[in-house]
Amino acid sequence: MGEERRMEYEIFTSLEEAREKGIEKVREDIYCLWQECFGDTDSYTDFYFQWVVPYNRIFTLYKEDKLCSMLHLNPYTLAVKENEVKADYIVGVATRKEERKKGYMGLLIEKALQWMYEEGKPFTYLMPAAEAIYYPYDFRKVYTLENWGMEMEKAVIKGNSKNTGSRLVKLTASDIDSRRVLTEFTEDILRREYDIYALRSRKYYEKLLAEMNSTKGGIALVLKKDELIGYAAYMQDDGFQIAECIYERSDKEEVLLELYREFSSGLSLSLNDRKADFEPAIMMRIVNLKAFLLSLYSEREISLVIEAKDERIAENNGVFHLVTSKEGSSVDNTEEPPMLRGNISDLTLLFFGKLEEEKKKELITVEEKDSVLAVLSELKIGNRLFLNEIV
Template structure:
């Protein structure tokens, strides 16, 4: 058996395994995926005698994280042929993928799980709850509102304008979200159109006031809604949707800093991390934070952390949830309240 990445000419060989593992995906959507997403993704496979037994797709995204723009992989298409399941093939691929991402200095990786139990052992944890929003009836009743459909044939200028509007809207509310340039928008529209979907621009008095995406072959459903109040309102309770795990810890902590109300210009903690899969993340570190950033230094066995503000013993999974601002772990030193995690995550990509 061999674990390797497919080259560009081989990628469509994984279609039969995709169709076996994900029968709910329509043929038109799989056509879109194999034609569009495989242009720039990396597909890791486990092969035997030329047959693909298991696969994992690394789909690249540019992700804003505060004032930084990171390249992060979205893991999708994790599947094993029925005849080879429960033999540890997925684990081999996941361990290889995470090790490669770590070597590349990738701050984190994310995915949308079919079941969280599959990915918890690999250090993944939820970081984003998908909100459920709707447009109230005033959308129809308000004569100042209009709707314009944006198709895949739209101009580069219109694509860029739509993407900039979305980025501004997200940037006011979240610190982590994917970059929406013209290429992102064009690909998103192709994805919608693969299942009879549309992207609509909502205009109020001739100016952009929001965007609505719907798709579905067996009945249209809302895929995305971004709009200015009062057009937007909550429809239901947000649900856990996206999991992530920190991959390159030294790169990730650069966006974490002290809160403005911290009593000192700098705080230092002893950070003891458990990470069973990535040895580079496991161990004891001196974590120094100020109001602009933070950095890590691995501590030697002779150091005991007496010159720090406290010892934080934590699993990489709990550290990920904490630093993404999703969940605060228990048993933190008192001074840890002044550590400012990320405030706001919006990652709603499907593939």
């Protein structure tokens, strides 16, 4: 009976593995399941399969020759406190309607987590359709995306609608020089304003423009005296929606007003209606705890003994001695008594700066709670996040 259950399905950790095992039409299968579950247009789905699929890792679950469930890992290079970190963005988690509630999604999540652990990935992240789906797998909300449509309307309500001399230009695929300027402009702002963000390049914006174009949108540059002061990546296949908007803080209202002048006719919802809308958020999870702890940084040498519990990744369980300084970090297994004890979800919230003070104190196992709190205040990996990628 156990053998029969084991053979009921088979999980493949890449498209190549699936093909090697005789699933020759795996790419066509995931294309169909993507459209069935997400309802994207042919244009957007074609963009994803041209620009993203060749570079990502797709986990699939087949029952006989039928694709039942899939999960995509899209690789990004993130700037984390001025260091470069490789992390996978989980997207495309889908199960065929008639195969749901059989635990297939959970099997793929656990398989992907173990694969990322073995690859030494410090953490992973996703944008959930509902937070409750991923909560049991120790993902926790660390970032809510900005509602730039609402910010545009706020700028108008303030009454600052006079012409300030700025102008809007739409980026074209052939404008390589503007992509270079845009890359330098964005990297400079993100480096100053945020701790964690996806590194930008001209290739990044080539892909982003193709993505926005696939939704009948684009990238709008706002210039003042021929100097770039802000931009927005926007979609228009279902009304006007800003995917990302970056500007110098001093130019915020001017950039948003210029965008409003250009696109206000596509704003189908009022400001009050939009308040009740779904708020896109990013959830994160520590994957390889040792790799994650090694990415922490402190101005002075500090030491912390942490006991971790992880029900999904066995290797993360144990007591670890972390030492950090300007020169770097070291992590070793230890038999020392822990100063801090928490499950992997608590540690995720803690080090991304999202754990409440009282909850922090509950994790501390020694009497000198204030001294441990002081150490923790120096160990955040970063709480100023900017992660807006759709796929």
